[in-house]
């Protein structure tokens with residue numbers, strides 16, 4: 336192999352990096368998981384299959400740790416130390432467990448396991464408060480959404496409180512407030528990771544889809560049940576799904592309302608990775624920790640940009656807001672404000688026009 340070919344291979348491996356140091360110990364993966372990693376990942380979403388050149392992504396062509404891995408090393412696989420937040424404002428959290436770790440992870444758990452974590456209006460309200468708190472807390476860099484227990488992430492809207500026009504809370508008002516929560520997650524300027532064990536179906540499936548990343552356990556089951564119970568989501572639930580899995584598969588998922596196992600979900604590009612159930616929390620923490628050591632502004636603007644490509648004017652508004660936020664932190668932006676406050680004309684001549 337020529338020097339140029341070796342450099343290309345190293346560069347390729349950078350781009351394909353799974354984010355682990357070569358020396359880090361990995362749990363043994365089921366054979367089909369290994370196969371997914373090297374061949375058909377996201378095939379139906381249009382992504383190109385991973386190259387067959389097999390080299391540890393964080394090693395140089397000579398097999399030794401490359402400079403990136405020497406500088407950064409692997410993130411810890413140690414359990415997180417969680418501090419529980421049991422109330423927000425004057426409100427006790429009843430349907431949701433909200434926790435934070437010192438390292439900057441917020442974990443929000445739908446806590447109705449005897450209903451397979453189906454949501455009622457109160458559940459959505461509490462989720463929204465927690466997401467809002469995690470957004471505003473400058474120590475939080477990434478947010479995990481999950482469900483209590485191993486049987487379900489979320490089974491969608493609680494059919495026992497479904498009334499005419501929506502789901503009915505203690506105030507007697509019928510609401511579809513999960514739609515507002517979807518938008519909140521989509522617009523939240525920090526990565527949101529769905530950690531899925533068991534069923535993610537109906538509105539619960541949509542919640543995982545609107546999260547930025549999904550880490551699935553090998554017992555996870557995905558699908559839309561709406562057409563079986565007289566419901567549908569003609570918003571993100573269908574259009575965002577089509578962007579994830581493609582038009583044909585999205586129509587299949589909705590029209591037949593079948594359920595799919597974790598392997599099928601990985602094949603479809605519905606989830607980012609599948610791990611053994613007992614590794615689910617650890618793997619989620621690893622992904623969170625890798626994001627936490629990257630530039631928060633880079634992640635924030637990237638999320639806004641990826642949204643903007645799909646969300647039309649609302650997406651541009653979000654991306655534009657980030658540009659303004661950055662501009663306000665610059666000397667040039669501040670010169671305008673300062674001049675106004677000092678009742679003088681601003682002097683923008685000192686700021687270079689970059690090519």
Ligand SMILES: CC(C)(COP(=O)(O)OP(=O)(O)OC[C@H]1O[C@@H](n2cnc3c(N)ncnc32)[C@H](O)[C@@H]1OP(=O)(O)O)[C@@H](O)C(=O)NCCC(=O)NCCSC(=O)CCC(=O)c1ccccc1C(=O)O
Nearest residue numbers: 449450451453490491492493494534537538541560566568
């Ligand atoms: C999830 C199952 C496949 C799990 O099956 P299994 O493990 O055998 O457990 P079960 O014995 O069935 O369930 C245990 C227990 O939980 C109750 N339960 C489970 N899910 C729900 C639910 N969604 N609502 C109410 N109760 C639920 C179940 O009845 C059992 O109780 P017992 O008292 O012990 O009998 C299976 O449970 C299942 O299929 N569940 C239903 C899944 C479903 O159809 N969900 C609703 C889909 S529709 C929806 O979510 C719309 C939501 C919405 O608000 C919306 C509206 C408009 C636009 C968008 C949206 C949106 O969400 O995006």
